[in-house]
Amino acid sequence: MAFTREALNARARAEGFDDVRVARDLGDPAQGERLHQFLGDGHHGTMTWLDDTKDRRIHPQAMWAEAKSAIVLAVNYGPDADPLARLARKDTGVISVYALNRDYHDILKGGLKRLAQWFAHETGADVKVFVDTAPLMEKPLAARAGLGWQGKHTNLVSRRLGSWFFIGSILTTADLAPDEPESDHCGSCQACLDICPTHAFPASYRLDARRCISYLTIEYAGHIAPEFRVPMGNRIYGCDDCLAVCPWNKFAHTASEAKLKARDDLMAPALSELLALDDAKFRTLFSGSPIKRTGRDRFIRNCLIAAGNSGDPSLLPVIEPLLSDPAPVVRAMAVWASRQLADAQYAQSLRSRFVETELDADVRAEWSAA
Template sequence: MTALADRRRLRAFVDEKARAAGFDKIAVTTPDAAPQAPERLRHFIEEGRHGSMAWMAETAERRARPQNLWPQVRSIIMLGMNYGPDENPLALLERKDRAIISVYARNRDYHDVVKGRLKQLAGQLAARAGEDVKVFVDTAPVMEKPLAAAAGLGWQGKHTNLVSRELGSWLFLGSIFTTAELEPDLPEEDHCGSCRACLDVCPTDAFPAPYQLDARRCISYLTIEHKGPIPHEFREPMGNRIYGCDDCLAVCPWNKFARDAAEIRLKARDDLKEPALETLLDLDDTAFRELFSGSPIKRIGRDRFVRNVLIAAGNSGRAALVPRCRRLTSDPSPLVRGAAVWALSRLLDAEEFGRLAKIGQTIEMDEDVRQEWRHALGRTA
C-alpha cells in the first residue's frame, strides 16, 4: 500500500511540474505498450515509403522497442505541447504572391523549446525520485506517436499524426524515459470514425490507405527531407507551400478544441506568417542564415529552400517574378538553376521561353539542369 501511495504521490508531482514547465498534456505508459509498432515500422520501410530518409532504416532496430534504446527504462512519460495557430493556415493557399511555411516552423526550433522544458522536468523527477532519466524529442529513434497513443495522450489519426480531444492535431511531442515506476494511463480510443477530411485534402495523395503514409509523396518530406529536384508530378500540387504542409492537420475537426486552448505555446513570427515570394527569392546564403537563425528551416540550407520558393513562384502566375527567376538561372547551385528553369517555363509564353532556353542550354554545364531545359521546352512546345 505504501509503494502504491508513493507512486501516486510521484505521479502527482510529475503532473504538477509538467504543467508548470509549459506542457498541455501528460500521460504515462510502459516500454512494451505499443507491440504493433515494430511491424508497422517494418512494413513502412520495406515498402520504401521512408524515401531517402536512410536513418529510419538504419535505426529501425533501436526504434522498434524502447528497451532496445535503453534497457533500464521502466516507465515512459509522454508530453504534449499545443502549437495550434490563431488562424486557419489554409487561407493562405489563395494568396499566390505569398509563401506558406508550416505552422510549427514559424518561430524557434521546437526541438530546442521542447527539449529545454523536458530537461527541466526530468531533472526535477530525478531529484525527487532518485531515479535515472533520459529525454527525447523527435530526432531520437523513438516512436513517439505510438507511445503517446498507448499512454492515452491521444490517438493516431488517419493522417498518422496524433490527435487529441483537447488540442486536435496541433501537438509537439516529447518523452522522458525513466527507471522510476509510475502508474500507466489507459490508451485513448480512436475517435476518427468515418471522417476522411485529412485523407481527401492531401494535394499529392500521400495516403495509400487510412492510417498509412507514403512519405515520398508528402509535401513535408519533399520540401524538407528530399535533397534533389522536386519530382515533376508534385510541383504544381505544391502550390505555394515552401516548407512543410499543414493541410491534413488543419482540416481535422478536433482542432476546434485546440483553438479554445488557454495558451498557444509558440507564437508565429510576424515575418514568417505570410512572407512575400519576392523577398525569399532574393536570399543568398548569408541572408538565409540570418533570417532563419534559430529556426528549424535553417537546417535544410539556402539552396533547397530557394528551390521550394521557385516552385511556388512558378505556380504563382506572376510575371513580376520573372526577373528574379531569370537571375537565378545563373545561381551557383544546380538545384536552384533547375528550379528556376521550371518556374520560367510557367511564367513566360512559349516563344519567349524558347528564346531563353536556346541560350540557357548552350551555357549550362550541369546535365540535370540541361534536362530541365529540355523537359520544359517539350512542355511549352
C-alpha cells in the same frame, strides 16, 4: 514529501506542458510490423536513418535496457488563424505552422530537462530526455500513454488539443502506474486523406512519405518530380492540410508560449523577397528556426516551385538570376518556373542564353522539357 502523480502533473504544467501521460509498455509488436511494412514498401524515401535504426525504434529497451516507463508530454502550438487560408495568396510562400517561429526542439528540451531533473530528485530514478531526434517512436508511445491516438493521417490527435501539439518524452527507470491508452475516434471521417494535394496516403493509417509535401520540401534534397510541383502550390516548407482539416481541432486553442506564436514576417512572406536570399541572408532570416537546417538551396528550390505556380510574370526578373545559381537543384527549378510564367518568346530567349552553357544533366533535361 513522497512523489505523487499529482505533483508530476502540476510540475509539468508549471514548465509549460499542456498534457502529461505515462506509458509502461514501451514496445509494441503491432507498431513494429507497421514500421517493417513502411520500410519494406520504400515509403520512407531517402530517410535511410529510419531503416538503420529500426530495431531501436521497435524496441526502446534496445536503446536503454533499464527503462521501465515513459512520461509523455504535449505542448500546444495551435495557430490563431486558419492555415489553409494562406494558400490563396499565390505571390507569398506558405510555411508550416510549427516552423513559424523558434525551433520547437530547443523550446521543449529546456522544459523537459528541468522536469526530468525535478523527477530524478524526487524519485531517485534515472532519466533520459527525448524530443523527436532519437530513434524513439514517440507517436505510438504517446498513443499508448493516452495522450491521443494516431489518426488516419498517421499524426497524433487529441480530444483536448486537436492536431496542433508537439510531443516530448522522458524515459525513466522508475516503475510508474500507466494511463489508459486512447482509443481511435476518427470514425468514418477521412477528411485528412481526401485533402492531401499529392495523394500521399495509399490507405487509412498509411503514409507514403515520397509523395508527402512535408517530406519533399524539408527532407528531400533532390529534384522534385514534375507530378508534385503544381500540387505543391505555394507551400515552401511543410504542409498542414491534413492537420488543419481535422474536425477535432474545434477543441484546439492557440499557443500560449510566445516563442511558438507565428512571426509576422513569416506569415505571408513575399516570394519576390525570398527568391533574392543568398546563403548569408537565408541564415540571418531563419536564425533559430527549424527552416535553417534545410539549407538555402533546398529552400530556394521550393520557392521557385511556388513562383512557377503563382501565375505572376512579374517574378521573372528575380527568377532569371537563379538560372545561373551555383546549385543545380536551384537552376533546374528556375528553368521550370520561368517556363511556367514566361511567354514563348521570352522563354526561347532564356533557352538560347543558358542551355548551351549548362553542364548538369538534370538542368539540361528541364530545358529540353521546355
